[in-house]
Amino acid sequence: MKTLVIISHPSIDESGSQQFLIQALSDRSLEQVTLHPLEKTYPDGVIDVKHEQELLKSHDRIIFQFPFYWYSSPPLLKHWQDEVLTEHFAFGYRGDKLKDKELGLVLSIGLSEKEYQTGGQEGYSISELTKPFQAVARKTGMTYLKPLSIFQYAYMSEEERMGLLIRYQQYLTLKKPDSLKPREEWIIAALKETATETLRTDHSDFIIEQVIEHIEDNRMELDELRMHIDNYHE
Amino acid sequence: MKTLVIISHPSIDESGSQQFLIQALSDRSLEQVTLHPLEKTYPDGVIDVKHEQELLKSHDRIIFQFPFYWYSSPPLLKHWQDEVLTEHFAFGYRGDKLKDKELGLVLSIGLSEKEYQTGGQEGYSISELTKPFQAVARKTGMTYLKPLSIFQYAYMSEEERMGLLIRYQQYLTLKKPDSLKPREEWIIAALKETATETLRTDHSDFIIEQVIEHIEDNRMELDELRMHIDNYHE
Numbered sequence: 001m002k003t004l005v006i007i008s009h010p011s012i013d014e015s016g017s018q019q020f021l022i023q024a025l026s027d028r029s030l031e032q033v034t035l036h037p038l039e040k041t042y043p044d045g046v047i048d049v050k051h052e053q054e055l056l057k058s059h060d061r062i063i064f065q066f067p068f069y070w071y072s073s074p075p076l077l078k079h080w081q082d083e084v085l086t087e088h089f090a091f092g093y094r095g096d097k098l099k100d101k102e103l104g105l106v107l108s109i110g111l112s113e114k115e116y117q118t119g120g121q122e123g124y125s126i127s128e129l130t131k132p133f134q135a136v137a138r139k140t141g142m143t144y145l146k147p148l149s150i151f152q153y154a155y156m157s158e159e160e161r162m163g164l165l166i167r168y169q170q171y172l173t174l175k176k177p178d179s180l181k182p183r184e185e186w187i188i189a190a191l192k193e194t195a196t197e198t199l200r201t202d203h204s205d206f207i208i209e210q211v212i213e214h215i216e217d218n219r220m221e222l223d224e225l226r227m228h229i230d231n232y233h234e
Numbered sequence: 235m236k237t238l239v240i241i242s243h244p245s246i247d248e249s250g251s252q253q254f255l256i257q258a259l260s261d262r263s264l265e266q267v268t269l270h271p272l273e274k275t276y277p278d279g280v281i282d283v284k285h286e287q288e289l290l291k292s293h294d295r296i297i298f299q300f301p302f303y304w305y306s307s308p309p310l311l312k313h314w315q316d317e318v319l320t321e322h323f324a325f326g327y328r329g330d331k332l333k334d335k336e337l338g339l340v341l342s343i344g345l346s347e348k349e350y351q352t353g354g355q356e357g358y359s360i361s362e363l364t365k366p367f368q369a370v371a372r373k374t375g376m377t378y379l380k381p382l383s384i385f386q387y388a389y390m391s392e393e394e395r396m397g398l399l400i401r402y403q404q405y406l407t408l409k410k411p412d413s414l415k416p417r418e419e420w421i422i423a424a425l426k427e428t429a430t431e432t433l434r435t436d437h438s439d440f441i442i443e444q445v446i447e448h449i450e451d452n453r454m455e456l457d458e459l460r461m462h463i464d465n466y467h468e
Contacts, residue, residue, distance in 0.1 A: 010316070045279070069316050071366035075309035082244070082303050123372050128365050131358055132305035138357050 003172045005106075007037040008077035010067040015063040017153035017161045021065065024165045025172075033172050034059065047075060052084040057097055061174065062142070063135065065106040068149075071129045081136065090140045099141035104171060105133055106148045106210035113151045145171075146178055166190075184219055188212050237406045238293035239340075241271040242300040242311035251342045251387035255299065258399045259406075267406050268293065272310045279310060288320040291331055296376070297406060298367065299340040302383075305363045315370065318429075323372045333375035338405060339367055342384045380412060400424075418453055422446050 004013070005025070012018050025033055036055065042048075056062060066073050090094045107126070115121035116129075126149050137144035148171045150164060170186055171177045191208050239259070248254050259267055270289065276282075290296060301308050322329045340361070349355040350363075362385050371378035382405045384398060404420055405411045425442050 070312070070319065071369045072312060074308055074316070075313040078304070078306055078312055080311040084306070085304065121398050122369065124365055124369050128362070129369060131362050131365060135356065135363060206296045 001060065001061060001173070001175065002059045003033045003061040004061060004104045005033060005035050005056055005063045005065055005172065006077070007035065008074045008080070009037075009039060009065070010074055012039060014039055015067070017067075017150060018065075020153070020161065020165075021106070021168055024168055030169065030173060034186060038080060039074075040049060040074070045079060045084045047080055048087070048228075049083050053086075053089055053097065056101075059101070060101040061104060061145075061172070062098075063104045063106055066108070068107040068109045068126075068129075071124075072132070079151065080150070082210065085136070085140065087230070096141060102145055103137040103142040103143050104132070104145035104177075106150070106168065106171065108153055110185075113149070114233070174213070180222075184215050188215060235266060235295060235407070235410065236269045236293045237295040238289055239269050239299055239406065240311065240314070241269065242298070242308045242314070243271075243273060243299060244308055244310075246271055246273060248299070249342070250300075251303060251384060252299075254387070254395065254399075254403055255340070258402055264403065265406060273308075274312055276310070279313060281314055281317045283317050283320070286314065287320075287323055287331065290318070290335075295336040295338060295379075296332075297338045299338055299393070300342070302341040302343045302360075302363075305358075306366070314445045319370070319374065330375060335376050336379055337367070337371040337374075337376040338379035338411075339381035340384070341366060341381055342387055342403065344386065347383070347385045348410070413451070414456075418449050422449055427449070 004200075007018065009015055009018050022035065025035055035155070052079075064073065064077060066077055072078070085091070085094075086092075089097050109126075111121060116125050117123075122129075125149060130147055133147075134144050135201055136142075143144065148167065153161075153164075165185075165186070170183055175181050176182050191212050194208060241250050241252065241256075243249055259269055268289070272378065288353055297387075300305065300310060300311055306312070319325070319332075321327075322330075323331050332452065341364075343360075345355060350359050355456070356363075360381060364381055367381075368378050370376075382401065387395075387398075404417055408416050408420055410416050428442060
């Protein structure tokens with residue numbers, strides 16, 4: 001599976017969260033991911049439509065990654081949509097080039113999650129406010145992924161950031177980024193690849209082995225419980 | 235009441251509906267309406283923030299008028315929002331400059347209204363898809379007006395267009411653009427101002443009088459009915 005990450009940000013170099021995410025993609029296991037920062041590619045705003053459509057065709061999962069200012073995308077990403085998602089390409093007669101691909105959003109959001117509900121500071125949920133993107137997916141025949149919303153990156157602890165990094169890499173690369181089992185397998189594979197000399201402890205080999213064993217034990221227990229439940233329902 | 239119509243359209247001169255609406259504003263009774271086409275004002279996309287904020291302050295009703303491509307505004311209007319609606323002006327500490335003003339949308343839409351529902355070609359309603367604008371109104375303390383959606387202008391009959399023209403002028407100028415009574419009063423005032431020699435009939439004075447009388451009779455009857463209902467409920 002190949003993933004295209006279309007990043008739109010008016011000042012990407014000054015954005016802590018965007019720089020962090022871009023760093024996360026420089027990892028070894030992500031050669032299937034293409035990073036595509038729009039403002040850097042098209043500083044004059046003139047979009048190469050053919051090139052963009054070829055990029056879309058050669059990837060399976062398309063990600064729109066942007067700061068969620070005024071409940072929508074930055075202007076250049078909207079311009080990109082208006083220019084690239086043309087009739088007969090993205091919709092309409094023979095417009096099936098995006099059909100059965102996936103569309104995901106990676107949103108960086110300045111306020112906390114609890115403000116996005118009735119009575120909160122923003123009053124509406126992220127699901128409500130991102131409906132236009134869901135409609136884009138629907139119109140073009142794409143499967144819409146649950147957005148990855150990053151709330152208040154600036155206030156995240158180091159540990160939270162590490163968690164985000166893992167969720168982000170999984171969001172871009174896992175077949176089913178929401179289910180537990182593939183995420184476990186992903187973690188185990190990543191642990192096995194970890195260069196133990198980079199860890200700040202003398203027993204890193206042992207610790208990694210322990211963590212893997214722990215995840216696998218949990219998984220066996222979960223599978224057994226599921227089997228019991230399935231039997232019970234029969 | 236002063237109304238600011240912020241128009242955003244990537245090629246406004248080629249748009250039949252936009253040209254029609256602009257024509258409608260050249261009417262005598264609309265000197266309280268300021269027309270503000272963004273792409274003409276800022277062809278290089280560099281927005282004069284101070285000037286825009288002064289414009290907003292000196293008007294009571296703000297209209298975003300644009301073609302509803304990909305379920306959102308054209309890029310320049312989004313850029314305008316990101317630049318002009320700053321903290322301490324539009325929201326946040328002392329950010330009350332738009333408070334109690336009104337925000338309305340005039341959308342030109344290529345498909346018919348019935349496609350904007352579950353099972354329709356677009357799948358979501360205009361209310362769902364314009365939620366981000368409702369959120370802008372909410373955040374800035376503005377009263378959100380029911381959008382004026384213009385479906386399939388290209389297929390409208392001459393009569394439908396005249397109806398649109400009236401709805402549009404009322405949307406921009408009437409205190410309560412949705413209630414019947416002020417709309418009636420508006421029509422009567424417009425009829426009284428009509429230069430009768432422009433009508434294609436010999437009895438235009440008589441016809442206009444008749445129409446006014448008819449509307450006034452209807453209103454009396456409606457008021458009487460309402461009185462009866464109110465008495466009944468007491």
